[in-house]
Amino acid sequence: MRINNKGQAGPIGEDMIYMIVVVLAIAALLVVVVKAFADHEVKYAKLDMYRSALITADRISTDLAWDYEGSKRTRILDINKINCEDLYKKCKNCFVGIKDRTKPEDEWICNNKPKNSLPEPDLVAATIRLPVSIRIDVKEFHPGILEVTVVR
Secondary structure (H helix, E strand, O other): OOOOOOOOOHHHHHHHHHHHHHHHHHHHHHHHHHHHHHHHHHHHHHHHHHHHHHHHHHHHHHHOEOOOOOOOOOOEEEOOOOOOHHHHHHOOOOOOOOHHHOOOOOHHHOOOOOOOOOOOOOOOEEEEEEEEEEEOOOOOEEEEEEEEEEEO
């Protein structure tokens, strides 16, 4: 009598199929866990970068604030503490007579980005734009944006 087992894997073949299925299931599970963990870490690293940028922007606005001692108006910047030539170039109508008081050192307060300020493509960067106003005179204010970029 002849036993025909076409289509059957046999005892050793069936165990092999089960082992391959188990190994593939474990590999898929590990890939999912690693991806979830990596996404979680990247999310918190990005959140930490935004926190650092916001704290830095808030500290800069406090240092340049008009009311430094009271710290009540930290978003109102004093024009005498800001050194920016581009401020005059951008707003010629608003800042008449201020050109002598501005210096080109602190370009971070300007709308134009300084040279080499953009991060390299492979680096991760977080940018915070903090709305501020610049106090020119007792009753004269001008809107502005304080932009801080944190690169890792």
